[in-house]
Amino acid sequence: MPQNYFITTPIYYVNDRPHIGHAYTSVACDVLARFMRLSGHRVHFLTGTDEHGQKVEKSAFQASVSPQALADANSQHFRDLTGLMNISNDDFIRTTEPRHIASAQALWKKMLDNGHIYLGSYSGWYSVRDEAYYQEAELVNGKAPTGADVEWVEEPSYFFRLSAFQDKLLDLYNTSAGFIGPSSRRNEILSFVKGGLHDLSISRTTFSWGIPVPNDTKHIMYVWLDALANYISALGYPDTQTPLYKDFWPASLHMVGKDIIRFHTVYWPAFLMAAELPLPERVFAHGWWTIEGEKMSKSLGNAIAPKALVDEFGLDQTRFFLMREVPFGSDGNFSRDRMIAVVNSELANNIGNLVQRTLSMINKNCEGVLPGEAARAKSNDSVAVDSDKLSAFIERCEFDKYISEVVRYSSEANEYIDKKAPWSLKKQGLVEEMGNVLYDLAESIRKIAIILQPIIPQSSSKILDQLAVAENKRSFQHLLPEFSLIPGTPLPPPQPVFPRFMEKAA
Numbered sequence: 024m025p026q027n028y029f030i031t032t033p034i035y036y037v038n039d040r041p042h043i044g045h046a047y048t049s050v051a052c053d054v055l056a057r058f059m060r061l062s063g064h065r066v067h068f069l070t071g072t073d074e075h076g077q078k079v080e081k082s083a084f085q086a087s088v089s090p091q092a093l094a095d096a097n098s099q100h101f102r103d104l105t106g107l108m109n110i111s112n113d114d115f116i117r118t119t120e121p122r123h124i125a126s127a128q129a130l131w132k133k134m135l136d137n138g139h140i141y142l143g144s145y146s147g148w149y150s151v152r153d154e155a156y157y158q159e160a161e162l163v164n165g166k167a168p169t170g171a172d173v174e175w176v177e178e179p180s181y182f183f184r185l186s187a188f189q190d191k192l193l194d195l196y197n198t199s200a201g202f203i204g205p206s207s208r209r210n211e212i213l214s215f216v217k218g219g220l221h222d223l224s225i226s227r228t229t230f231s232w233g234i235p236v237p238n239d240t241k242h243i244m245y246v247w248l249d250a251l252a253n254y255i256s257a258l259g260y261p262d263t264q265t266p267l268y269k270d271f272w273p274a275s276l277h278m279v280g281k282d283i284i285r286f287h288t289v290y291w292p293a294f295l296m297a298a299e300l301p302l303p304e305r306v307f308a309h310g311w312w313t314i315e316g317e318k319m320s321k322s323l324g325n326a327i328a329p330k331a332l333v334d335e336f337g338l339d340q341t342r343f344f345l346m347r348e349v350p351f352g353s354d355g356n357f358s359r360d361r362m363i364a365v366v367n368s369e370l371a372n373n374i375g376n377l378v379q380r381t382l383s384m385i386n387k388n389c390e391g392v393l394p395g396e397a398a399r400a401k402s403n404d405s406v407a408v409d410s411d412k413l414s415a416f417i418e419r420c421e422f423d424k425y426i427s428e429v430v431r432y433s434s435e436a437n438e439y440i441d442k443k444a445p446w447s448l449k450k451q452g453l454v455e456e457m458g459n460v461l462y463d464l465a466e467s468i469r470k471i472a473i474i475l476q477p478i479i480p481q482s483s484s485k486i487l488d489q490l491a492v493a494e495n496k497r498s499f500q501h502l503l504p505e506f507s508l509i510p511g512t513p514l515p516p517p518q519p520v521f522p523r524f525m526e527k528a529a
């Protein structure tokens with residue numbers, strides 16, 4: 024029985040268009056979703072947009088459009104991002120959809136009925152940019168610790184009894200060591216919660232772009248309670264008998280950026296405990312991208328649109344670079360020079376060159392038919408894939424290490440081709456030996472392409488097509504020797520997969 028795996032991206036604010044930070048999170052989740060499917064799991068992969076709140080309302084006002092019109096336009100841009108980056112999500116939720124609104128209100132009612140919500144009044148600091156409340160003591164030179172502006176807010180408000188969940192949350196972090204990843208983030212959250220939790224204001228009355236509080240429509244729900252509910256509203260909550268809810272809640276992994284770890288590992292589990300719902304298994308926070316050493320920001324105008332990278336370098340080149348460049352969890356810097364260097368050295372010169380050399384030799388010297396009767400019969404000399412090691416990298420979200428391992432296989436195969444020099448075997452008339460070497464190389468390429476599918480799905484499938492590997496023989500179980508290539512199979516004419524990137528002359 025395949026295990027069920029539910030993975031989510033954050034739902035992105037529609038105050039602006041997507042940039043590479045958003046593409047990064049979505050690609051990472053896509054790698055995990057594809058890896059799990061290829062390993063035989065049943066996967067549900069959710070993404071979407073977070074459309075309410077003061078930040079969206081303010082951006083709409085500045086653009087002289089209604090919040091709904093801004094949400095519609097930008098949500099579409101995020102939906103387009105999934106197509107652009109080849110994201111294999113199963114659902115795309117918008118928090119303005121009726122299915123979500125009803126679900127978030129049901130969650131509220133449940134928390135209220137269970138005695139965890141009370142009416143009071145809030146006076147304190149709020150940051151619209153972060154959509155977050157801050158304690159006086161947290162401010163740094165009059166600003167939020169993130170550098171965002173804060174404003175003083177005084178209004179009637181419903182509160183969630185977050186303070187009552189402190190011990191339960193500490194228990195959760197201690198008993199489920201894997202709940203927060205990476206471990207450095209776990210320590211950060213542990214000390215935040217140990218420092219004491221205040222009750223959380225969960226409704227606003229001074230603006231209206233949000234979900235009405237059930238039975239008190241002067242209030243709208245705090246956008247973070249609304250937004251976090253997406254993870255269950257998309258599964259059909261409050262109906263806990265839907266096939267999706269039954270099969271996929273609790274989530275296997277909420278992937279988030281480090282900026283929103285607190286909302287996901289403190290507020291969200293507390294809300295779920297208050298509603299007596301099971302908790303997600305893991306929340307993983309990745310690091311932050313800067314651009315050529317600078318923070319990405321609207322005012323600097325330096326945010327990179329994913330489309331610009333895909334248009335210039337190619338889709339899989341962009342996916343590969345994002346996953347390869349930075350140890351996942353750490354911060355990273357986007358530099359054009361590094362992008363070109365990685366694309367050329369690892370994709371064009373290493374993997375691309377291996378595929379090109381091998382397939383064109385088979386095409387020219389073997390009449391386009393896979394050689395190597397003898398090579399298949401003996402235990403072959405193709406690269407040895409360490410599946411356990413690769414799975415462990417994925418479990419720990421170490422995508423860069425996963426890729427290094429595969430690049431190492433490709434380097435080994437390139438060394439093998441240089442050592443065996445099939446072109447000189449041919450010159451010496453050793454045609455059968457040459458065929459066996461080419462077979463071993465083709466088999467190495469088959470394995471490399473299978474394991475690269477989660478990272479660069481289109482190019483991997485192009486490579487597997489060129490080896491005439493059937494579509495239903497491309498999952499990880501097909502790495503086994505019994506599924507190796509069959510000599511005598513005609514291969515289509517080879518086509519280059521990873522062209523070398525050349526800077527256009529100025």
Ligand code: ME8
Nearest residue numbers: 033034035036044045048073250251279280311312
């Ligand atoms: O926070 N580097 O939405 P958001 C890396 N709506 N990742 C980045 C990034 C960067 N420079 N910039 C953005 C929200 N991201 C809420 C989430 S979830 C219930 C609600 C990624 O549009 C990263 O994943 O501000 C970050 O957590 C997310 O985009 C924030 O997107």
